[in-house]
Amino acid sequence: MQDYIFEIQLKVRDYECDIQGVVNNAVYQNYLEHARHEYLSSKAISFKELTEKEILLMVSRIEMDFKNSLTSGDTFTVKLKIERQGLKLIFFQDIFRHSDDVLCLKAKVEVIAKINGKLSRGEIFDTLLL
Template identity: 85%
Template structure:
């Protein structure tokens, strides 16, 4: 059992599906990014304000393991947990179909930070209390 610290539910929209009637693989990255931004928001951290303050959080690597395909109208949950690994903050994000509880996607997203245009050692992640 994973120790998820955040969850958001979303619904697949028709325009996110390809000609096969399944969610296009690139759309899953949008779902994952939305969950990360909402997680920051839940911690009262403004992505926009961080950027204005010269703190830029960036994805440096993403791995996605597709297990099943979401289709139009599916309601799903993105659940995440985080780990600090050196200069990186690692988001482990899993997508589950709400109706059957099945795992549809496992992702690992490495996030780094630049502060005033210089790569940080990750200390910003500690000060954000994530």
């Protein structure tokens, strides 16, 4: 995947690993979410302020393809690009390990918006993110 619009570098912490010594699969969702929130922040958009205005951005579906494992102490980069598809904003996110630049995870995250409790037609994504 090319044409990434944002990336963030992170490091695996010991407590994120399971008994096999690799990052627990659920932890990858935390990495992906952190990258999305930092992307919003880079656009001067506060997730907290949106919530206070009753604009709720929510994951409706997530697909993760595990390619290679991260282990304790690994540094890695989460890269993303976005695409609008109807009511949804799609985040395509990839995680690369630094030591060998190997792809560890490919993810597709579908996000919807509710405004004042009602499902948005997605126009909020045009004004906020694109």
